[in-house]
Amino acid sequence: xxxxxxxxxxxxxxxxxxxxxxxxxxxxxxxxxxxxxxxxxxxxxxxxxxxxxxxxxxxxxxxxxxxxxxxxxxxxxxxxxxxxxxxxxxxxxxxxxxxxxxxxxxxxxxxxxxxxxxxxxxxxxxxxxxxxxxxxxxxxxxxxxxxxxxxxxxxxxxxxxxxxxxxxxxxxxxxxxxxxxxxxxxxxxxxxxxxxxxxxxxxxxxxxxxxxxxxxxxxxxxxxxxxxxxxxxxxxxxxxxxxxxxxxxxxxxxxxxxxxxxxxxxxxxxxxxxxxxxxxxxxxxxxxxxxxxxxxxxxxxxxxxxxxxxxxxxxxxxxxxxxxxxxxxxxxxxxxxxxxxxxxxxxxxxxxxxxxxxxxxxxxxxxxxxxxxxxxxxxxxxxxxxxxxxxxxxxxxxxxxxxxxxxxxxxxxxxxxxx
Amino acid sequence: xxxxxxxxxxxxxxxxxxxxxxxxxxxxxxxxxxxxxxxxxxxxxxxxxxxxxxxxxxxxxxxxxxxxxxxxxxxxxxxxxxxxxxxxxxxxxxxxxxxxxxxxxxxxxxxxxxxxxxxxxxxxxxxxxxxxxxxxxxxxxxxxxxxxxxxxxxxxxxxxxxxxxxxxxxxxxxxxxxxxxxxxxxxxxxxxxxxxxxxxxxxxxxxxxxxxxxxxxxxxxxxxxxxxxxxxxxxxxxxxxxxxxxxxxxxxxxxxxxxxxxxxxxxxxxxxxxxxxxxxxxxxxxxxxxxxxxxxxxxxxxxxxxxxxxxxxxxxxxxx
Numbered sequence: 001x002x003x004x005x006x007x008x009x010x011x012x013x014x015x016x017x018x019x020x021x022x023x024x025x026x027x028x029x030x031x032x033x034x035x036x037x038x039x040x041x042x043x044x045x046x047x048x049x050x051x052x053x054x055x056x057x058x059x060x061x062x063x064x065x066x067x068x069x070x071x072x073x074x075x076x077x078x079x080x081x082x083x084x085x086x087x088x089x090x091x092x093x094x095x096x097x098x099x100x101x102x103x104x105x106x107x108x109x110x111x112x113x114x115x116x117x118x119x120x121x122x123x124x125x126x127x128x129x130x131x132x133x134x135x136x137x138x139x140x141x142x143x144x145x146x147x148x149x150x151x152x153x154x155x156x157x158x159x160x161x162x163x164x165x166x167x168x169x170x171x172x173x174x175x176x177x178x179x180x181x182x183x184x185x186x187x188x189x190x191x192x193x194x195x196x197x198x199x200x201x202x203x204x205x206x207x208x209x210x211x212x213x214x215x216x217x218x219x220x221x222x223x224x225x226x227x228x229x230x231x232x233x234x235x236x237x238x239x240x241x242x243x244x245x246x247x248x249x250x251x252x253x254x255x256x257x258x259x260x261x262x263x264x265x266x267x268x269x270x271x272x273x274x275x276x277x278x279x280x281x282x283x284x285x286x287x288x289x290x291x292x293x294x295x296x297x298x299x300x301x302x303x304x305x306x307x308x309x310x311x312x313x314x315x316x317x318x319x320x321x322x323x324x325x326x327x328x329x330x331x332x333x334x335x336x337x338x339x340x341x342x343x344x345x346x347x348x349x350x351x352x353x354x355x356x357x358x359x360x361x362x363x364x365x366x367x368x369x370x371x372x373x374x375x376x377x378x379x380x381x382x383x384x385x386x387x388x389x390x391x392x393x394x395x396x397x398x399x400x401x402x403x404x405x406x407x408x409x410x411x412x413x414x415x416x417x418x419x
Numbered sequence: 420x421x422x423x424x425x426x427x428x429x430x431x432x433x434x435x436x437x438x439x440x441x442x443x444x445x446x447x448x449x450x451x452x453x454x455x456x457x458x459x460x461x462x463x464x465x466x467x468x469x470x471x472x473x474x475x476x477x478x479x480x481x482x483x484x485x486x487x488x489x490x491x492x493x494x495x496x497x498x499x500x501x502x503x504x505x506x507x508x509x510x511x512x513x514x515x516x517x518x519x520x521x522x523x524x525x526x527x528x529x530x531x532x533x534x535x536x537x538x539x540x541x542x543x544x545x546x547x548x549x550x551x552x553x554x555x556x557x558x559x560x561x562x563x564x565x566x567x568x569x570x571x572x573x574x575x576x577x578x579x580x581x582x583x584x585x586x587x588x589x590x591x592x593x594x595x596x597x598x599x600x601x602x603x604x605x606x607x608x609x610x611x612x613x614x615x616x617x618x619x620x621x622x623x624x625x626x627x628x629x630x631x632x633x634x635x636x637x638x639x640x641x642x643x644x645x646x647x648x649x650x651x652x653x654x655x656x657x658x659x660x661x662x663x664x665x666x667x668x669x670x671x672x673x674x675x676x677x678x679x680x681x682x683x684x685x686x687x688x689x690x691x692x693x694x695x696x697x698x699x700x701x702x703x704x705x706x707x708x709x710x711x712x713x714x715x716x717x718x719x720x721x722x723x724x725x726x727x728x729x730x731x732x733x734x735x736x737x738x739x
Contacts, residue, residue, distance in 0.1 A: 047518040050511055076518040078510060081550030085507035088547065091500050092511025096473070098518055100511070118500055224473050224496040224512055225519065227527045232491035234499035236483045 025207035040171035047098035097223025120155035125178035142384020287316025452657025454647030465631025477539035654703020
């Protein structure tokens with residue numbers, strides 16, 4: 001932990017969950033998002049970490065390197081010469097039966113791209129926080145989701161975080177999700193660059209022992225270092241082989257992840273007081289129109305939604321936590337019967353004004369509903385462009401108008417764009 | 420760094436070597452007459468018997484021909500990840516081993532060895548290799564060097580000699596084949612100041628096995644560059660693979676040496692040197708050089724080899 005961290009309250013929070021009679025031990029710290037992730041990594045205590053610095057992820061590697069230097073973890077750190085080698089070494093270490101992590105951002109994630117598919121294809125339960133940052137060009141170090149969206153078909157589970165607390169919570173849960181025998185897929189934990197990574201936030205860090213017990217021991221099903229059972233990992237498979245079957249199994253694993261993510265989220269609630277599902281619903285019980293968003297923007301949208309609801313406006317919000325697997329069925333149930341839905345995308349697909357990736361996938365998810373809501377897409381915040389509440393308010397006005405009039409003026413909109 | 424590797428006493432006698440267990444098994448799909456599996460087998464003969472192995476391959480002929488799912492020719496643990504990252508992948512395996520061993524979760528002793536072609540080593544994999552050598556992982560990286568991208572059908576690489584025909588350095592009215600000299604990867608590896616670097620050839624098996632024994636004994640990164648002719652790409656009859664490799668050594672085109680803890684040493688002297696021309700003549704990839712208009716290139720090749728050989732003799736203390 002960086003020396004500048006301040007403990008908000010010296011008293012340990014000891015709460016008792018209703019009904020479960022389970023004691024929660026945690027301490028609240030005022031730390032930035034990268035330190036929240038480093039804390040989770042310290043508690044996970046991986047066998048191997050291989051990583052390479054890139055803004056805005058750098059502070060995670062730095063802080064974790066210090067933890068290794070101070071003997072706070074048993075981890076063997078490989079300070080590789082590139083992200084390509086970070087993921088390569090991570091794959092090698094995972095195939096060798098160890099619990100392994102790396103972390104990156106933006107160009108680093110793009111540089112790893114071919115290996116992301118190899119990690120998931122080899123069914124290696126690697127956990128990787130990715131601090132979301134725009135992809136070049138033009139070069140830009142600030143937040144958007146274009147980097148991780150570039151990996152959306154790489155068969156990695158993707159968990160988005162609204163704030164530093166969720167980045168910490170998601171990182172701990174990611175280990176359990178990835179290593180579940182019904183899943184065995186790598187997991188990306190996503191947090192917004194600078195907005196989360198470099199902002200000081202109140203983060204409750206659960207007790208080391210509770211965290212350690214929660215993540216448990218990793219038992220690799222196949223290891224290169226099993227002397228009795230030598231294995232060939234990464235075999236060649238061609239025209240008359242089983243490539244298609246392997247890929248079908250990956251899809252199955254991704255489907256299996258839905259329930260595993262829910263179970264792990266519930267179990268995590270018992271040790272932290274914070275349960276997690278596929279998405280969070282705000283005011284959806286009686287909403288007539290709603291926002292759907294991921295990442296830190298959900299915090300700002302929540303503020304507006306609560307304010308509007310206090311004025312009796314039937315608006316709600318769904319904060320999407322799990323982008324992969326995409327919870328299509330669950331989202332369709334949650335949005336069924338609504339008049340209009342506004343989807344916020346912090347990246348674009350460049351498909352010819354089809355809208356952002358969340359919009360396109362959600363729209364497809366709702367196709368089979370008897371009564372489909374009208375849908376509007378707002379692309380916002382590319383390259384870190386701010387999303388002030390006034391802009392969301394403007395979108396809210398258009399959304400309310402669509403719900404009232406039954407028609408959408410413009411499907412794909414750009415919020416905060418100078419035009 | 421490491422102890423004196425020359426003190427390692429292991430037999431290089433054929434009667435002892437034939438008793439060693441096979442690790443790359445028969446039944447693989449490498450071409451008849453391919454130099455690569457010869458290199459692999461000779462090097463694995465240098466592995467101590469009390470250790471387990473993890474073998475890594477980048478993408479290449481060896482990898483695609485020995486691991487056709489659901490079969491494998493590797494009677495040991497094997498990992499293939501991608502084309503340019505065998506060294507980085509294996510460095511991850513080695514790190515996992517160190518971590519798990521330290522925790523008492525693994526009792527056995529393991530060694531880690533990569534076999535990559537020149538494409539995956541000289542070119543696309545150079546960064547990954549350099550990073551792994553610099554970080555000091557205890558692993559052996561072997562380049563089975565056939566001087567072009569053979570798996571994709573004979574394209575030029577950074578290891579392809581000047582004047583050579585390949586499908587991407589063809590000769591024609593405006594071309595005499597590859598224009599550029601090959602890079603000196605063995606010297607590049609040596610510049611990493613690692614415990615052991617060697618250049619070897621499949622034709623000199625005793626020299627190669629001895630180098631492999633030293634490699635397995637070294638307590639740090641090792642790089643071995645083994646000339647492994649490819650008759651498909653070099654255009655010679657498949658039964659001549661070993662002979663062509665021998666001629667590369669005899670012509671000083673491919674000298675055999677080692678750099679042990681920084682000390683350069685010529686491991687095979689060349690008492691009866693043959694000309695570069697004599698070495699190139701039986702290879703179809705150089706046939707165009709023997710046309711009158713390309714004589715200059717032929718002469719230049721001999722000049723280059725002479726200069727490199729002189730430089731090496733000085734480095735090895737064979738000449739003032």
